[in-house]
Amino acid sequence: xxxxxxxxxxxxxxxxxxxxxxxxxxxxxxxxxxxxxxxxxxxxxxxxxxxxxxxxxxxxxxxxxxxxxxxxxxxxxxxxxxxxxxxxxxxxxxxxxxxxxxxxxxxxxxxxxxxxxxxxxxxxxxxxxxxxxxxxxxxxxxxxxxxxxxxxxxxxxxxxxxxxxxxxxxxxxxxxxxxxxxxxxxxxxxxxxxxxxxxxxxxxxxxxxxxxxxxxxxxxxxxxxxxxxxxxxxxxxxxxxxxxxxxxxxxxxxxxxxxxxxxxxxxxxxxxxxxxxxxxxxxxxxxxxxxxxxxxxxxxxxxxxxxxxxxxxxxxxxxxxxxxxxxxxxxxxxxxxxxxxxxxxxxxxxxxxxxxxxxxxxxxxxxxxxxxxxxxxxxxxxxxxxxxxxxxxxxxxxxxxxxxxxxxxxxxxxxxxxxxxxxxxxxxxxxxxxxxxxxxxx
Numbered sequence: 001x002x003x004x005x006x007x008x009x010x011x012x013x014x015x016x017x018x019x020x021x022x023x024x025x026x027x028x029x030x031x032x033x034x035x036x037x038x039x040x041x042x043x044x045x046x047x048x049x050x051x052x053x054x055x056x057x058x059x060x061x062x063x064x065x066x067x068x069x070x071x072x073x074x075x076x077x078x079x080x081x082x083x084x085x086x087x088x089x090x091x092x093x094x095x096x097x098x099x100x101x102x103x104x105x106x107x108x109x110x111x112x113x114x115x116x117x118x119x120x121x122x123x124x125x126x127x128x129x130x131x132x133x134x135x136x137x138x139x140x141x142x143x144x145x146x147x148x149x150x151x152x153x154x155x156x157x158x159x160x161x162x163x164x165x166x167x168x169x170x171x172x173x174x175x176x177x178x179x180x181x182x183x184x185x186x187x188x189x190x191x192x193x194x195x196x197x198x199x200x201x202x203x204x205x206x207x208x209x210x211x212x213x214x215x216x217x218x219x220x221x222x223x224x225x226x227x228x229x230x231x232x233x234x235x236x237x238x239x240x241x242x243x244x245x246x247x248x249x250x251x252x253x254x255x256x257x258x259x260x261x262x263x264x265x266x267x268x269x270x271x272x273x274x275x276x277x278x279x280x281x282x283x284x285x286x287x288x289x290x291x292x293x294x295x296x297x298x299x300x301x302x303x304x305x306x307x308x309x310x311x312x313x314x315x316x317x318x319x320x321x322x323x324x325x326x327x328x329x330x331x332x333x334x335x336x337x338x339x340x341x342x343x344x345x346x347x348x349x350x351x352x353x354x355x356x357x358x359x360x361x362x363x364x365x366x367x368x369x370x371x372x373x374x375x376x377x378x379x380x381x382x383x384x385x386x387x388x389x390x391x392x393x394x395x396x397x398x399x400x401x402x403x404x405x406x407x408x409x410x411x412x413x414x415x416x417x418x419x420x421x422x423x424x425x426x427x428x429x430x431x432x433x434x435x436x437x438x439x440x441x442x
Contacts, residue, residue: 256311
């Protein structure tokens with residue numbers, strides 16, 4: 001991994017990444033700032049790119065590594081053209097061709113991109129004096145691009161492909177200024193695909209559903225579900241438990257994503273610790289006499305707690321809802337539920353095949369539980385370490401009260417397991433404990 005990052009060191013706007021001669025480390029997060037403003041039959045895109053991404057542009061230098069501002073104009077024009085190719089704008093699905101209006105270099109202390117007006121004024125103002133000592137990776141490249149629109153109510157989308165080789169390290173932080181509407185802020189990683197900036201109801205619903213469906217397939221939640229269902233065969237009862245899990249998770253996930261719960265650094269690792277501990281205990285319980293009634297309670301509480309962990313994922317999706325936040329929230333949660341049900345069906349089929357043709361049911365449950373317990377133990381160890389680091393920064397009583405308040409519905413729904421029939425869950429797979437007790441009874 002270290003060798004790979006050594007090859008990918010510093011960024012891409014002009015050409016694909018190659019090995020960087022000086023071997024400097026890239027930042028853990030690189031923010032590309034932008035403003036996109038609709039103005040009648042044109043759109044203006046103002047972009048600020050950290051110079052650390054322009055290593056391969058081969059900007060002329062002088063002295064110990066300062067940029068040669070007297071001979072940089074030609075290269076800056078090439079970089080500006082490349083920026084228009086890597087941050088794309090489309091109108092009703094048709095890519096627009098940008099025209100470079102202005103470009104310049106800025107020092108690291110420049111704060112002109114705090115607003116659209118100050119950024120535009122900086123771009124259209126005087127450039128840096130040619131004798132400015134600007135180190136090659138300690139400033140910004142700013143560019144103004146203009147796009148012709150077919151109509152003033154154009155339906156714009158954006159796609160960023162800046163340094164996709166750096167995976168999720170490069171983010172575009174964009175402020176969209178539509179005509180006659182409030183500004184909207186977006187933040188997304190490079191390579192996220194086309195994103196409608198003013199989505200229709202269908203676009204908001206479909207994109208949110210897809211993100212919810214994908215986010216449902218988290219490894220730790222899959223392990224929890226496997227441990228939960230391994231000893232049981234009744235599809236109807238298991239389906240009811242999964243729906244309860246999805247509902248409780250949707251509740252706290254929405255609360256976290258909508259910022260109804262104050263952000264607390266300790267909350268996501270605390271949720272991860274709770275989930276890992278639940279997997280470990282369920283795996284141990286699979287060797288005894290598991291009850292799906294008791295697991296109804298565990299599933300409701302752990303799912304409510306787990307919603308806090310994936311709340312940030314929901315928040316990332318919700319920013320693309322445009323003027324349809326309720327539709328997007330419902331669609332995202334629907335995607336999570338569909339994904340959870342699909343996981344349940346696939347897991348049941350896979351377990352039955354393994355139990356029937358490979359290990360047999362009792363041995364299969366034991367082997368699966370042992371493997372998941374080992375994995376959960378590692379997750380628990382890592383989670384406790386992250387939780388300790390987060391709690392060192394302080395834990396406020398307000399955040400604890402807020403979390404407990406949103407966990408109450410999970411406790412109440414979980415407590416409803418007391419009223420379930422004693423035969424809920426149907427016949428379960430006999431464990432070695434059952435076989436041992438049966439022989440002793442004989």
